[in-house]
Amino acid sequence: MTYRALAAALGTLSLWAATSCGGSGTSSDTGETKVGVAGWGDGLVDHQAGYRLADIRAEGGRAGRIRFELESGRTDIAELTSWYWSADLRYVERAVAQPTRDGAWEASFPDIPGGPGHLVVAFDSGDEEIGDLVLGSDLVTPRAKHRSSEAPVSDGDVQKVGAYDVTLSGDLLLAQPSTLTLTVSSAGTQVEYAEAEIAAISIASGAFARFEAEPDGTFSGTPSSPGRFRLVVDVLVAEQPLHAVFERTAFG
Template identity: 75%
Template sequence: MTYRLPVAALAALSLWAATSCGASDTAPDTGETEVGVAGWGDGLVDHQAGYRLSEVRAEGARADRIRFELESGQAQVGELTSWYWSADLRYFERAAARPTRDGGWEAVFPEGLGGPGHLVVAFDTGEDEVGDLVLGTDLVAPAAQRRPTEVPVADGDVQKVGTYDVALSGDLLLAQPSTLMLSVTSAGTQVEYDEAEVAAVSIASGAFVRFETGPDGTFSGTPSSPGRFRLKVDLTVAGQPVHALFERTAFG
């Protein structure tokens, strides 16, 4: 299926492509990137602090499997979390990455999209002087056999998902730690969730932000670029996955 994007969206995507591709070519390996609450980097570079994301490719009939390698220090990495979004941001998914027998990593996403997109991986290096890293690279996946289910973007601070109302409040502050508050209710009653992940991507530049879990339903992260961000909330409630999308503008 083909679709047309508004002129403004195309301009934003062009800016993202120019920014992300240029950053990957010129960024140093020293890790001297603005430090966010949940780690170094914003996913615009594929190498940092002696680590490099390489041999990235999409596999599978639905383009739902993405394989990659992590060069330098890979033996110290025990767990990787990955996010993949399409260039138009209609698809924005999270998946844990697992090590493969040949020394690489593989992330299996819920559905495959195909076409141009961007992959980011976040991991703990196990090194005190480096800590967490976020690396990313552009990727063109094979054409998918069908369109994935598109989650609508919430109009405001609350999105209804089935019988749940997922609320995400708080502001994004440019280059400053920003705290968001997450809550879930059903029929007006507060609902406890088992676990949650909050992540965001800049609509204009493609800069990624992973939010660190804090006390009492708070999540903190540091946006590295101004403008509008798409935020993805992944929850587990009563053993079932719940997903919600929001938008915020980083200012300051």
């Protein structure tokens, strides 16, 4: 069963939860967030506000790549960030997609395991009324000749990545802005990081939420589905990328 099918099965529950906890700005008729809300879209559909993901092609293996087109009639998108995960969420990776000479985009995801998965892309539409958009599509990548390593998942606040401890604190509030705090330390001493991305993926529905960095150093995002989420943290410390995965429950 695909994420879209799961999302449809959980649609009634998600709508009830969003209404009970203070509406999320989602239309019950289309499943799409209304225009005018910055950062709309949960990655469960491949089209929003005149934009559409199209012609998705995937290559599995150690040098896995996913190529896709973004149909919109606009060519001024400066940066497009993408995430790809396997259907069982054992593999989750983030990549900044690069434009190709023929007007498409390509993202590199090393060690793609192959099989069913889901691609999500997030970008600034350039329209103040729309803001950032999140599109997504199910796809099947070719089976790899080797078995990719599974990223460890932390149920607590701390995950050790190499010589660093990545700490993510804060609760997920269903259909409400949630605030998370990210810190990185080494040998007990907190260190500064150059940049960071935090994303949440619903284990049940595949709904995606991106957490935006706030001026006070925290990250804010709004989960749109109930239940357990995988929180994916990508942070750059001393030019070294760190990848950590946490698991939390969104509650209202």
